[in-house]
Amino acid sequence: MAAAVAGAHGTRDHEGMEQPSAQDVSAPGRIASPGEGIDPQELALAARNHGLPLEALRYEVTPPGLHYVLVHYDIPAADPAGWSLGVGGRVRTPLALGLADLRAFPAVTHRVTMECAGNGRARLTPRPVSQPWLVEAVGTAEWTGVPLRLVLAEAGVRADAVEAVFTGADHGIERGVEQDYRRSLPVATATGDDPEVLIAYAMNGLPLPPQHGCPLRLVVPGWYGMAHVKWLREITLVDAPFTGFQQVVAYRYRSAADGPDDPGEPVTLIAPRALMVPPGFPDFMSRTRVVRPGPVPLEGRAWSGHGAVDRVEVSADGGRSWARAEVTAPGRHPWAWQAWSCVWTATPGHHTLTVRATDTEGGTQPLEQPWNRGGFGNNLVQHVPVLCC
Amino acid sequence: MAAAVAGAHGTRDHEGMEQPSAQDVSAPGRIASPGEGIDPQELALAARNHGLPLEALRYEVTPPGLHYVLVHYDIPAADPAGWSLGVGGRVRTPLALGLADLRAFPAVTHRVTMECAGNGRARLTPRPVSQPWLVEAVGTAEWTGVPLRLVLAEAGVRADAVEAVFTGADHGIERGVEQDYRRSLPVATATGDDPEVLIAYAMNGLPLPPQHGCPLRLVVPGWYGMAHVKWLREITLVDAPFTGFQQVVAYRYRSAADGPDDPGEPVTLIAPRALMVPPGFPDFMSRTRVVRPGPVPLEGRAWSGHGAVDRVEVSADGGRSWARAEVTAPGRHPWAWQAWSCVWTATPGHHTLTVRATDTEGGTQPLEQPWNRGGFGNNLVQHVPVLCC
Incomplete structure (x- = not known):
């Protein structure tokens, strides 16, 4: 049984008037000043996420714990036994699939090299303030799961669907936007077989570890890590391009000359x-x-x-x-x-x-x-x- | 077959006279200046080593890949099949033990919380420049192996032995000293059963991962991580206290007032x-x-x-x-x-x-x-x- 702690009194803002909101904990993106060292927030990200120690490039398939990890919010407390993956939106037959349902589909294993889109960020001058990778945000694993196209065929994608939106169970705030982690793929990519996108439930022959998406994640061969949605709980077919934070605000190429409202270009495939x-x-x-x-x-x-x-x-x-x-x-x-x-x-x-x-x-x-x-x-x-x- | 790259010409030092030495790549320890952010060398350590994401405190036994890791030099390329652990020095019967020999001893499993002695370093003001941990350098695992006291009993510790020195296969330079990673324990600790020190070959029921000492490591319950020598290849009983770098230079408590030659106090048991x-x-x-x-x-x-x-x-x-x-x-x-x-x-x-x-x-x-x-x-x-x- 848990003991109780008395709560401190709530504080007001500096004008003594308004209640705080979740946006208060979230600052806009920023660029480090010339010569500025890694700040405490960047260090906190570097301490919880991690890269591949470069000597581990000696392994053709990266052993557990050496593959890079980037988690935007927290690793969710997942219960594989009770997990349900919903497939809905512009489909003929909405689905709710447990792990046993997914294992009843044909299982496919792909060896995939995954890299964080932000790899190399900390070597930029000036440095965008975020997860401060040097060169080590990479790893290669054997991912086993169900081809996404088979699950979508079972649900029956309607003719007006243009994208599939993938929702993870990780929840947080980013630059003032409270959100579940969510990314989309074009329908042609989601239903295609080159690359064959997987709903993966195993990594190197074992159930997914918590930090790699236990019990389910997307694996999109050839794409940077942001597309491989972890802790996958919902696939939604939509009839207009997805405009969520991770699609149109984050993960865009924007040059120094672009204004703050410039849409930029989407980050997709891994550069050599x-x-x-x-x-x-x-x-x-x-x-x-x-x-x-x-x-x-x-x-x-x-x-x-x-x-x-x-x-x-x-x-x-x-x-x-x-x-x-x-x-x-x-x-x-x-x-x-x-x-x-x-x-x-x-x-x-x-x-x-x-x-x-x-x-x-x-x-x-x-x-x-x-x-x-x-x-x-x-x-x-x-x-x-x-x-x- | 590998192709060949022509070597560039060697460089001389700034006076054009002397050949370089390994000491040239290694600087003395230093303290960060007031307000100095994490420097690129600290960041490189933070990117390759990693802590426990704090939400993973929810697991009683830390899942693989979430337990903290600190590697001084490189993770060695170990061949478990050919590994030999030597036991020598002040013993009656020197031993050379392969993994099968060690598995023939009684196997013991201990659940042990391990923490890096440098945990919390990055919150100090001023900040000693080294691996910049905040609070997350901890983890708990089930370690399985042979009680060290049984192996030492088999070798027969001579009466004049005062310490056992443990040598790992990781090799590097630290503050100008080229070395294999090496630490000692008093004979009473090494041969005692409270705590029972293990020569561990498994972590959470599986062979040790490369970054946790594959194929063998020491586990010293209650001690900070520096005592749990990884990639263990030699145990040497000695008749005088060990004075190696990791014992008498690093891992000592030295106050601001102490001079550079002050021996300080040894770092041993984990603080609460x-x-x-x-x-x-x-x-x-x-x-x-x-x-x-x-x-x-x-x-x-x-x-x-x-x-x-x-x-x-x-x-x-x-x-x-x-x-x-x-x-x-x-x-x-x-x-x-x-x-x-x-x-x-x-x-x-x-x-x-x-x-x-x-x-x-x-x-x-x-x-x-x-x-x-x-x-x-x-x-x-x-x-x-x-x-x-």
Whole structure:
């Protein structure tokens, strides 16, 4: 039995007149001042969310706990046994599906590389204040579930539906807007099979962990993480484009020149990126690497949401000259990262290693990062400082 | 097959004379300037290590991926099949034990709450620059393994042994000292059964994940995390107190008044702490909580390495008045956190909730944080800003 605590008296605002509202806890987006360090709010996000320690790029499938996690609000307390996924709106037969119902559909497993759209944000100058990722917001998992198109076929999508809206159980406030986390996909994407979107109930062969959407999440191969709605509880077919916060306010590319009312461009597919397992061993604090002179094997992973990775190049002189690395073929896993490797001959002194991926569509990584207000899709090449001695 | 990259020429130091050394990548410890935000090196640590999202305090045993992780250097690439744990030094029979050998000993499972000694460091003023934890560097797991005392009995500890030194496979540099991660315990602790120290090979019933020490780690119930050596590959009995970096340089309590050569006091047992599941729902960026007026159930966990938690108190007025919460008895798990709960009657306005644990030894949490140079053992009470509206 719980004990009781007497409540303190409510406070009024500074004019002593109005009752507070939920908007009071939520500030508009902002850009850090020149030279401003990471602030306490950004630190609180960095402490609860986490990236992939880069040495974990050595694993083709990321072990549990090393895959990146971004949670907008709180991880909901989910009861898998009582969970019900509603499918409604512009459908002929609204559905309410429990986990057993979903497991009765054919099960499909896809190996998918997932990346946060904000990866790289903390390297921007000036820095948009939000989750401060450097380069590590990525991971690859085997996701098992039901193809979304099969569930939508069962419900019968009406001809006037243009989008499917996905609602998660996570609830919070963002820039003054109280909301359930909610995102949409065009009907053609939701009912298509390239990529095949999943309603996933397992990750690496086990039920979804709480932080990855237990008991159900969307998996949209090739798209940045914001599309993979976690703790999925409702799918609503709608006859007009969805205008919710995460669709038209957040997750848009807006340039410095755009006004505050500029709609920007939607964030969708993952831009190409290669990352390296930092060679040698690190200093605890600076993370600078130390290697011995001679041949140093370099390896890592590369991926793109726009197609296979065609080419990975490595530079040991800060991007002045590049050498091609070996890249594995995508093979049976078209939506997963590809391994690359090469050998670098280290000589005594300080070096900066750089790696760059180019996909089959010709997309590649910039050496100077373009800037956008939200800090999305930042695929500036990785820089790995190394001392050879 | 890997391609080859031509090495850039080595660089000389700024005087053009000397070859670089590994010390060049490693700076002395430092204290942040007044008002200095989290720097890029601290951010890099925060992005790769991670805490427990506070809502995960709802789980009595922390699910995989939510338990805090601190890795000094890199997670080693371990091969469990070929792993060998050496036991040597001042013993009668040196041992080399594979995983099968260890599994042939009696298996014991202990539920243990583990906390990083640096938890709370980022709330200190001024802030020691290192892994910038707020309050979330904690977790509770079921650890299964062999009691260390049984392995040491098999080796036969010689009468002149005073400490056991534990060596991990993680290698790096810290403040200019290249090292394998290495810590010691007094022989009485290593061979004792209160607490019973484990050589653990499983966490929550599964083989250790890479980031938690795969395939072997030490578990020292009641001690801060630095004692629980991960990727354990060597146990060496020694006839003089161990003077390695992690024992006599790092992980010492040193006050502001102490000189740089002051040995300080060793960091050992976990100080008492209570944490609350933040009630209501959050703002994404500020993490401020929103609740509705009326009774609000509050719950959380409390622990101490010095004994059971005797009392948990909650304040809704910033620490002026306190009310007792209900606390579960430690029961069958003396080294795990205890659950606490109470009900707070929320009234409209801004509030700060605070919770404080006191253990059976009389140890409790400060309302004003004492300061030490390394930022260790900071158990200042948690503050949870809440808006009721």
